[in-house]
Amino acid sequence: MTKQLVSLKVKCPLCQQSLMDYTHFLNAKPSIKLTIEGGGKHGVINLCSTYGCYEKTSNIELVQDDIVKLFCPHCKKELTTKAECDVCKAPIVSFALDKGGKVHVCSRIGCKKHAVSFEDIYTTLTTFYEEDLYGARDTDF
Numbered sequence: 001m002t003k004q005l006v007s008l009k010v011k012c013p014l015c016q017q018s019l020m021d022y023t024h025f026l027n028a029k030p031s032i033k034l035t036i037e038g039g040g041k042h043g044v045i046n047l048c049s050t051y052g053c054y055e056k057t058s059n060i061e062l063v064q065d066d067i068v069k070l071f072c073p074h075c076k077k078e079l080t081t082k083a084e085c086d087v088c089k090a091p092i093v094s095f096a097l098d099k100g101g102k103v104h105v106c107s108r109i110g111c112k113k114h115a116v117s118f119e120d121i122y123t124t125l126t127t128f129y130e131e132d133l134y135g136a137r138d139t140d141f
Ligand SMILES: [Zn+2]
Pocket: 012, 013, 014, 015, 016, 017, 072, 073, 074, 075, 076, 077
């Protein structure tokens, strides 16, 4: 199976508005734009939407190992869950996937915890296989 670059399209789990920023690309893909609060500062953060990529840019300083709060830029609500990271115990932030399911990321800067859960894992896997058969290396979903 060829290694695929999976680009995630996410939306706010609370107001259902898209979190994709089509004006700010990271790794040739639209990024995920959120409002961030860290170290007493408020700003904007853009996360790479490629699954497994941890690149991000922000207009505030991101301090390694700091726990940040992420907010939806539309409804301004905090995107947090009751779950905690099994690696570092920081709160887990989750986004809704456009096609169902959720992406979970750790709120600690530098932590590599990153998980995707699908509501319908079978359909998603089938889609992956089909994409693979047709040689698509770049999957949007
Ligand atoms: Zn929202």
